[in-house]
Amino acid sequence: MKDLTTRQHEILGFIQLHFRQENFWPSIREIQTHFGFRSTNAVMGHLRALERKGYISRVAGQARAFRVTYDDGETPPEGSAEVIDIPIYGHIAAGYPDGVETGGAIGRLQIDVDTAGVRRNRRAFALKVRGESMIGAGIFDGDIVIVEPGLPKHGDIVAALIDGETTLKRFMQKPNHPPYLKAENPDYPELNPVSELVIQGIAKAVVRSL
Amino acid sequence: MKDLTTRQHEILGFIQLHFRQENFWPSIREIQTHFGFRSTNAVMGHLRALERKGYISRVAGQARAFRVTYDDGETPPEGSAEVIDIPIYGHIAAGYPDGVETGGAIGRLQIDVDTAGVRRNRRAFALKVRGESMIGAGIFDGDIVIVEPGLPKHGDIVAALIDGETTLKRFMQKPNHPPYLKAENPDYPELNPVSELVIQGIAKAVVRSL
DNA sequence: ATGTATATTGAAAATGTGTTCAGTGTCAAG
DNA sequence: CTTGACACTGAACACATTTTCAATATACAT
Numbered sequence: 001m002k003d004l005t006t007r008q009h010e011i012l013g014f015i016q017l018h019f020r021q022e023n024f025w026p027s028i029r030e031i032q033t034h035f036g037f038r039s040t041n042a043v044m045g046h047l048r049a050l051e052r053k054g055y056i057s058r059v060a061g062q063a064r065a066f067r068v069t070y071d072d073g074e075t076p077p078e079g080s081a082e083v084i085d086i087p088i089y090g091h092i093a094a095g096y097p098d099g100v101e102t103g104g105a106i107g108r109l110q111i112d113v114d115t116a117g118v119r120r121n122r123r124a125f126a127l128k129v130r131g132e133s134m135i136g137a138g139i140f141d142g143d144i145v146i147v148e149p150g151l152p153k154h155g156d157i158v159a160a161l162i163d164g165e166t167t168l169k170r171f172m173q174k175p176n177h178p179p180y181l182k183a184e185n186p187d188y189p190e191l192n193p194v195s196e197l198v199i200q201g202i203a204k205a206v207v208r209s210l
Numbered sequence: 211m212k213d214l215t216t217r218q219h220e221i222l223g224f225i226q227l228h229f230r231q232e233n234f235w236p237s238i239r240e241i242q243t244h245f246g247f248r249s250t251n252a253v254m255g256h257l258r259a260l261e262r263k264g265y266i267s268r269v270a271g272q273a274r275a276f277r278v279t280y281d282d283g284e285t286p287p288e289g290s291a292e293v294i295d296i297p298i299y300g301h302i303a304a305g306y307p308d309g310v311e312t313g314g315a316i317g318r319l320q321i322d323v324d325t326a327g328v329r330r331n332r333r334a335f336a337l338k339v340r341g342e343s344m345i346g347a348g349i350f351d352g353d354i355v356i357v358e359p360g361l362p363k364h365g366d367i368v369a370a371l372i373d374g375e376t377t378l379k380r381f382m383q384k385p386n387h388p389p390y391l392k393a394e395n396p397d398y399p400e401l402n403p404v405s406e407l408v409i410q411g412i413a414k415a416v417v418r419s420l
Numbered sequence: 421a422t423g424t425a426t427a428t429t430g431a432a433a434a435t436g437t438g439t440t441c442a443g444t445g446t447c448a449a450g
Numbered sequence: 451c452t453t454g455a456c457a458c459t460g461a462a463c464a465c466a467t468t469t470t471c472a473a474t475a476t477a478c479a480t
Contacts, residue, residue: 007427021359022269022277024275025234037428038429039429040468040469041428044469044470046427049426060468061434061469062237063273063466064273065234065274066233066234111417139348157420205417205419207418208417209415218456237437247457248458251460255456271437272437273436
């Protein structure tokens with residue numbers, strides 16, 4: 001894709017900003033006014049350049065009839081990443097042996113695999129975080145964590161089953177030592193190696209509704 | 211929400227269909243032609259009705275300047291919740307007068323509307339957070355915020371355009387006072403009422419890859 | 421130096437487009 | 451029967467908007 005000059009870049013930027021803010025495209029005169037041109041023709045030149053370079057396309061003679069075709073984004077609405085459906089378990093019932101109990105879900109969320117950072121075939125699930133033990137890692141009460149089953153590495157945040165309750169902790173393992181879990185909150189103690197340490201999975205992403 | 215007549219429903223449908231297919235709104239005469247009316251006024255009547263009933267809003271005198279305020283449904287509920295495709299407008303180039311990065315989207319994410327907390331018809335977009343100014347609200351450098359255009363209320367976290375840069379701040383507005391923006395980080399000062407305060411949208415959700 | 425792309429002004433032509441005024445006809449409710 | 455919402459026709463008006471023709475000036479590669 002050919003490069004744009006500074007001015008062309010600004011024009012394209014304004015067109016897109018206008019569209020995002022107003023939900024319809026600007027007219028040539030609006031672009032002219034915004035940049036302080038004294039002639040609509042100044043805009044025309046830039047639009048022609050943008051069209052020639054393939055960034056936009058227009059319908060001749062029609063008002064506000066833009067299409068932004070910057071082939072960087074926007075173009076492939078179809079070939080987008082795969083979206084998976086993830087069940088949200090509130091507090092997990094003790095004895096979550098191997099996974100999916102559809103009945104226990106308090107909700108579901110759907111997100112594409114790339115953003116969530118999970119693989120399709122693994123059975124990911126989500127948890128609603130309760131408590132403040134991971135506040136130091138930016139995970140707050142009420143957040144939703146997307147968890148993927150697997151073996152944790154040192155430093156991963158994991159969902160672990162302790163005392164029949166699922167909590168979020170950071171998994172720490174130094175060579176030749178048994179692993180332990182660490183809360184990311186100064187008020188909470190480190191948890192020393194638990195006998196029954198069941199790692200449910202590794203936290204891959206956090207989603208929070210504001 | 212008031213009910214629509216059959217004809218009004220058809221008109222609204224066509225407007226939205228046109229927008230999805232062409233990326234810009236139809237003109238009144240295009241609507242007229244599509245339905246075979248012999249007078250533009252037939253369309254005018256329906257548009258007025260749609261506007262009165264709150265389904266759309268328009269900018270008087272401007273061509274193709276629609277906004278669909280309320281979606282009448284029509285969208286097939288595939289599976290469970292509806293998944294929308296959100297463009298990620300990346301790091302905004304610093305010092306850019308219009309605050310838009312060249313190519314437009316640097317990525318996309320897909321998420322269901324309930325989890326994201328946005329409405330289908332509004333054009334939500336996402337931003338990759340840069341900087342630590344909202345660390346107190348649990349939003350960190352590198353997080354992705356999902357933003358929906360709209361008018362902010364007191365206390366909302368907004369994406370605002372200041373000095374040509376988009377930043378995330380909390381929108382504060384006390385009665386009889388001009389609004390100001392506040393960073394959620396003790397190291398950052400409060401931002402007093404800016405003359406050129408452009409609110410791009412309200413942050414609805416945060417997604418973080420771990 | 422010469423050509424080509426960029427960036428702009430200025431004026432005018434040609435439509436596109438929203439809007440209004442004045443009617444006709446239907447249909448259901450009061 | 452009358453009233454009022456709805457669905458339209460027809461013609462005209464006033465700008466909004468795109469587009470074209472004619473020039474000037476700068477920068478940059480050939």
